[in-house]
Amino acid sequence: MTHLLEISNLSIDINGARVVEALSLAIDKGECLGIVGESGSGKSLTALAVLGLLPLAASVDAASAIRLVGTDITRLDDAAMRRFRGARVGIVFQDPMSCLNPFMKVGAQIVEAIRTHKPVSGADARRQAQNLLREVGIRDPERRFGAFPHELSGGQQQRVMIAMALSADPALLIADEPTTALDATVQHQILTLLKRLRAQRGMALMFISHDLGVVASIAERVAVMRHGRLVESGPVHDILAAPRHPYTRALIAARRRMVGGRTKGAGQAATTGGVVVEGLRIVYRAKHSLGRSFVAVDDVDLVIEPGQVMGLVGESGSGKSSIARALAGLARPDKGRIAMLGQEFTRQSWQIPRHLRGKRQIVFQNPTGALNPRLPISTQLAEPLNAIHGPTGQERVDRMIQLLAEVGLDESYLDRYPHEMSGGQKQRICIARALLSDPDVLICDEVVSSLDVTTQLQVLDLLASLRAKRGFSMLFIGHDLDVVAAVSDHIAVMHEGRIIETGTAADIIERPTNSYTRRLIDAMDAVRLPQDLSDDFHPGLLGHIETGVGATSFFAAG
Amino acid sequence: MLSVQKTGAPRMGGVRNPVVVLSAGFVIFIVVAALVGPLLIAHDPLHQNLMTRNAAPGADFWLGTDNLGRDVLARLIAGAQFTLLVGLGGALIAFVAGAGIGLSALAIGGPVPHVVFGVVDLVRVLPGLLIVLLLIASLGPGTGPVLFAVGLSFAPQFAYVSRAVWVREMQSDYVASARTLGYGRIYILSRHIAPNIAGALVTQAAIILPRCIVTESVVSFLGLGASPDAPTWGRMISDAARLAERAPHAVLAPLIALVVLTFSLSMLGDRLRVRLDPLRRASATTPLRKTMI
Numbered sequence: 001m002t003h004l005l006e007i008s009n010l011s012i013d014i015n016g017a018r019v020v021e022a023l024s025l026a027i028d029k030g031e032c033l034g035i036v037g038e039s040g041s042g043k044s045l046t047a048l049a050v051l052g053l054l055p056l057a058a059s060v061d062a063a064s065a066i067r068l069v070g071t072d073i074t075r076l077d078d079a080a081m082r083r084f085r086g087a088r089v090g091i092v093f094q095d096p097m098s099c100l101n102p103f104m105k106v107g108a109q110i111v112e113a114i115r116t117h118k119p120v121s122g123a124d125a126r127r128q129a130q131n132l133l134r135e136v137g138i139r140d141p142e143r144r145f146g147a148f149p150h151e152l153s154g155g156q157q158q159r160v161m162i163a164m165a166l167s168a169d170p171a172l173l174i175a176d177e178p179t180t181a182l183d184a185t186v187q188h189q190i191l192t193l194l195k196r197l198r199a200q201r202g203m204a205l206m207f208i209s210h211d212l213g214v215v216a217s218i219a220e221r222v223a224v225m226r227h228g229r230l231v232e233s234g235p236v237h238d239i240l241a242a243p244r245h246p247y248t249r250a251l252i253a254a255r256r257r258m259v260g261g262r263t264k265g266a267g268q269a270a271t272t273g274g275v276v277v278e279g280l281r282i283v284y285r286a287k288h289s290l291g292r293s294f295v296a297v298d299d300v301d302l303v304i305e306p307g308q309v310m311g312l313v314g315e316s317g318s319g320k321s322s323i324a325r326a327l328a329g330l331a332r333p334d335k336g337r338i339a340m341l342g343q344e345f346t347r348q349s350w351q352i353p354r355h356l357r358g359k360r361q362i363v364f365q366n367p368t369g370a371l372n373p374r375l376p377i378s379t380q381l382a383e384p385l386n387a388i389h390g391p392t393g394q395e396r397v398d399r400m401i402q403l404l405a406e407v408g409l410d411e412s413y414l415d416r417y418p419h420e421m422s423g424g425q426k427q428r429i430c431i432a433r434a435l436l437s438d439p440d441v442l443i444c445d446e447v448v449s450s451l452d453v454t455t456q457l458q459v460l461d462l463l464a465s466l467r468a469k470r471g472f473s474m475l476f477i478g479h480d481l482d483v484v485a486a487v488s489d490h491i492a493v494m495h496e497g498r499i500i501e502t503g504t505a506a507d508i509i510e511r512p513t514n515s516y517t518r519r520l521i522d523a524m525d526a527v528r529l530p531q532d533l534s535d536d537f538h539p540g541l542l543g544h545i546e547t548g549v550g551a552t553s554f555f556a557a558g
Numbered sequence: 559m560l561s562v563q564k565t566g567a568p569r570m571g572g573v574r575n576p577v578v579v580l581s582a583g584f585v586i587f588i589v590v591a592a593l594v595g596p597l598l599i600a601h602d603p604l605h606q607n608l609m610t611r612n613a614a615p616g617a618d619f620w621l622g623t624d625n626l627g628r629d630v631l632a633r634l635i636a637g638a639q640f641t642l643l644v645g646l647g648g649a650l651i652a653f654v655a656g657a658g659i660g661l662s663a664l665a666i667g668g669p670v671p672h673v674v675f676g677v678v679d680l681v682r683v684l685p686g687l688l689i690v691l692l693l694i695a696s697l698g699p700g701t702g703p704v705l706f707a708v709g710l711s712f713a714p715q716f717a718y719v720s721r722a723v724w725v726r727e728m729q730s731d732y733v734a735s736a737r738t739l740g741y742g743r744i745y746i747l748s749r750h751i752a753p754n755i756a757g758a759l760v761t762q763a764a765i766i767l768p769r770c771i772v773t774e775s776v777v778s779f780l781g782l783g784a785s786p787d788a789p790t791w792g793r794m795i796s797d798a799a800r801l802a803e804r805a806p807h808a809v810l811a812p813l814i815a816l817v818v819l820t821f822s823l824s825m826l827g828d829r830l831r832v833r834l835d836p837l838r839r840a841s842a843t844t845p846l847r848k849t850m851i
Contacts, residue, residue: 328738357740370731374753380732383749387739433735 004029004204005050005068005089005172011061012045012054012228019058020045020228027172032198032205034219034236036212036251038452042228043208047174049074050206051091052081069171087117090165094177096157100149106160107133107145110167117168132163135200137193155186159193166197173198174206179214183315184479188523191218210453212251213527216240224248240529254457255529259482274473275310275327275441277302279336282322296322298497300336304441304490309467309474311488311505313481313520319497320477324445327475328362340441358388358437365446367426371418377429378414384437403432406469407462424455428462435466442467443475448483460487481524485509493517578829581822588819592638601629603636603789615807622807624798630811633789637812640790641771641819644705648770649763651709656716657759664724665747675721678714686711690773694782704783708773712766719762723755764827768820775816791816 003026012020020042027033037043048054050066052073065072068088073081093099101109110129114120120128126145133141136159149157158178165173175194179187195218198205209215215222216236223233224247232245243249282297297319304310312320325331327338329345329352338345341359343352352360361384364370371380381400385391391399401411407428418426427447434442444463448456464487467474478484484491484505491508493501493516501514512518606626615622621630663674681689693707724747727733733750741749777783778792791812798808 325734328734329740330734330737352740354740360738362735362738364731364734366731370735372730372732372750372753375749383736383741384739387741430735437739 002070003027003067004031005066005206007046007050008065008067009061010046010049010064010066012042012049012058012064013061014055014058018228020049023225023228023230025223025230025233027204027206029171030198030202030204031221032207032219034215034222035206035208035225036210036215036222037225038210038454040227041225043225044176046225047091047176047206047208050172050174051085051089052076052078053085086113086170087168088170089172089174090168090170091174091176092158092161092165092178095181096154096161097149099161100157102149105146105148106152107147110160110164113164113167129163129167132166133160135166135197136160136163137189138163153186154182155189158182158186158190162190162193162197166201166203169201170203172204172206174208176208177210178207180209180211184481184523185315185519187214188526191526194218211527212240212255212453213529216529217527224251251453252529254454258453258457258460259486259528274306275302275304275338275340275475277323277327277336277338280323280326280333280338281335282319282326282331283334295497297326300494300497300499302492302499302502304473304475307471307473308490309476309488311484311491312475312477312494313479313484313491314494315479318494320494321445323494324362324443324475324477327441327443328360330362358384359439360441360443361434361437361439362443362445363427363430363434363447366450367423367430368418370430371426373418375417376414377416377418380429381414381433381436384433388437390437399436400432403436406435406466407432408458422455423451424458427451427455427459431459431462431466435470435472438470440472441475442472443477445477446479447476449479456483463487481509481520482528493520575829577825581825584818584822585826588638588815589642591635592642595635595638596632599629599632599635601632603628603632605629614805621811622805624794624808625801625805628789630794630808633794634791634811634815636789637791637794638815640701640788641774641816643701644708644774645767645771645823647705648708648712648774649767651706652712652766652770653716653759653763655710656713656718657720657755659713660717660720661724661747661751661755664721665743667743671721675717678717682714682718686773687776690777691780691782694777699782701788704774704777708770708777711773712770715766716759716762719758720755723758724751727751727754761827761831764830765824767827768823771816771823772820 005025005027007023007025010020010023011018023042023046025033025035025046035043035046045054045058049060050068050073054060060074064074066074068084071084073084076084100106104112107126107129110132111122111125114125114128115122118125130141130145133144138144138156138159144152144156149160152160162173162178173194178194179190182190191214194205194207197203205218207215207219212222219236221234222236222239224231224239224245226247232239232243232248239248240252243252278301280297280300280302281295284294284296286293300319300323302310302323312323314320322331326333326345327340329350332350333345333347335347341356343356345352371377378397378400381403382396385396385399390396397414400414404411404413409425409428409432413421413425413429418429421429431447447463448459451459460483463474476484476487478487485508486505488505490502491505492499493508493514495516501508501512501517503511508517509521512521606628607623608626610623611625621634623629624633659674660678663671689711690707693710694703697703697707727750728746730750733746736746736750774783774790775792775795778790779796781793781796783790783793794812795809795816798805798812802809
């Protein structure tokens with residue numbers, strides 16, 4: 001029997017550099033294949049190649065073949081490819097907002113997609129579009145038909161994208177990180193929708209993600225990619241239970257270790273560094289008199305014991321980062337008070353006194369944006385030392401080198417510029433910069449969200465070991481409840497600017513009292529890697545990865 | 559290292575673009591001519607000879623003479639010096655005044671930037687030429703006032719570019735990190751904004767340079783430029799325009815020189831803008847995931 005999609009020996013070059021190397025994959029009718037890989041692994045380019053949408057700079061090697069329902073699409077010209085695309089294969093991308101035309105009503109965009117492929121009248125296309133909207137779970141499709149993209153939520157936008165991809169009844173749907181930009185609860189809904197559509201339509205699905213848990217929840221078979229090569233492929237259960245390739249093992253182990261327990265509690269007998277937040281309210285004022293103000297944080301109470309980690313979870317827009325910014329002195333509280341470092345911060349006095357500079361520090365989500373691209377690392381690391389009138393001359397250099405060593409980098413990094421480093425290295429520099437002034441309070445705002453899984457693990461391990469050594473207290477913000485729970489002593493759950501539940505990490509995970517928290521946990525459960533499978537592992541199999549040193553050196557090589 | 563990267567990708571509108579190459583060649587030619595030309599040309603650009611009025615181009619006068627018998631080529635070269643001076647000087651004055659006023663206002667903070675940029679807005683809505691004429695009328699004629707007037711009329715552009723970069727950089731996380739440490743606006747301006755603003759301002763200067771030249775030529779054409787005798791291209795065009803039917807070479811030579819030079823400079827400035835476009839770099843720094851609020 002021939003496969004629905006058969007990629008054989010696919011190689012793609014971009015500007016002479018090989019980005020996909022001799023990749024062979026097959027998808028059968030109605031099957032779901034998951035492709036897992038970190039950024040730069042070539043998974044998205046593979047998807048684009050199947051659609052004939054590779055960037056101009058890319059060229060497909062002559063020995064490659066992509067056979068879709070028997071036709072080799074690498075041999076098709078543009079006109080033939082256009083008829084193929086959409087009719088046989090549809091795609092859903094990561095960020096729905098940037099894929100929808102902001103000036104066109106969503107209904108009209110779906111009608112356009114339908115009429116491109118089918119000779120139907122406007123009224124028929126309209127009816128079909130509304131049926132599609134209903135099929136992808138948009139309530140009240142007649143009304144939503146006339147909505148503009150910005151009037152829809154992120155989840156609804158992604159549903160519209162899926163409806164468009166389905167408009168010509170493709171036999172294969174490619175979903176390229178379709179839930180990565182969405183909140184956990186919405187991700188759960190979209191995954192459920194994709195599963196349902198696949199069952200109803202008997203459609204094959206190529207599901208691309210960096211998250212093994214998400215892929216495991218939807219795919220029957222999984223292909224693991226790295227550096228443009230297929231590392232391993234097979235049934236999901238087999239891969240999870242007995243991964244053969246060390247990289248796959250490392251990927252699974254990284255995720256398990258990340259959500260596994262860490263040494264918590266006060267690293268040292270810390271007495272400083274406690275934070276008390278009472279009745280905090282942060283309002284973003286409208287830019288002009290007619291605009292509406294936005295209450296980002298309302299009546300929030302929060303206590304971080306000295307030397308402990310408070311985890312803060314919630315979806316985007318829930319006010320997590322606003323709290324981080326208020327604690328860091330970047331946002332001015334409108335009401336309430338923040339007591340830390342023996343000082344009160346309120347609306348009237350929210351700026352840090354000179355002698356306390358550097359005692360609270362912040363690490364941001366995107367390390368590339370947090371480092372000035374025009375300055376060498378040494379200059380950027382000098383910033384906190386200048387602020388606290390720290391050591392100068394050789395002593396200063398020694399101090400920087402010592403901290404670089406603590407975050408696992410050597411002194412050669414002092415002369416580098418940010419663009420010469422990887423994302424993980426840059427985040428280490430950001431952590432080093434935050435710790436140079438020896439802070440009592442460290443605010444971590446989604447510090448691992450923009451990093452690859454294996455790099456996430458390294459950064460989390462690094463933070464844990466530094467905290468154990470230095471004993472600062474930490475506010476750890478994240479959207480991945482499992483990761484936050486693994487790092488934090490206590491967790492606060494935020495929803496629409498308020499804290500709706502607080503408790504110890506174990507209590508929140510095991511005995512949530514709030515219905516929103518429960519929904520969040522259910523959504524996480526759905527995409528969690530089955531932990532019990534780890535019992536099947538032969539201890540020796542993971543030996544060199546489970547020991548921290550082996551793991552680090554393995555990942556560093558990549 | 560750099561050359562390796564250059565040979566790799568096919569580059570649209572790159573250095574190999576023939577228009578850019580020709581533009582660069584012409585600009586270099588004009589600069590060299592302005593510098594060494596006076597040493598090679600036998601004729602004095604100011605020397606009048608009524609016997610050889612409106613002579614056609616020939617062996618004696620390569621580009622002919624004008625209505626007062628002055629050598630067009632000699633005047634063209636002398637004018638090139640002045641033209642380049644106006645271009646560079648005007649752009650420099652616009653750069654210093656615009657960026658200086660804009661950034662100082664932003665660094666002071668509070669209501670100051672609102673007031674200053676309100677005034678800049680007011681100046682900007684007036685046609686640039688009107689401002690130049692107003693300034694020359696109040697400062698009097700001469701090279702200095704013309705330079706100053708032309709430069710000042712383009713200063714608002716630099717103020718706007720400064721503010722755009724300021725606003726963008728102030729939202730960056732590395733500025734947030736510095737602010738967390740208690741650093742103020744002056745420190746952030748000098749340490750973080752300045753290195754990031756330089757490229758944008760230099761690009762802006764390259765775009766403004768040919769516009770300064772055109773503005774000065776228009777002013778000269780209107781008879782308000784530097785001293786009446788000074789051989790500027792604008793004045794040459796103005797003088798020869800009345801006799802364009804009898805001595806077309808006298809008006810065509812400075813006209814073609816002006817058009818080709820400003821076109822070439824604009825091409826190079828545009829090329830520089832594309833090369834230094836911050837948005838191109840920004841695309842490489844987009845985070846993997848949607849930023850969580």
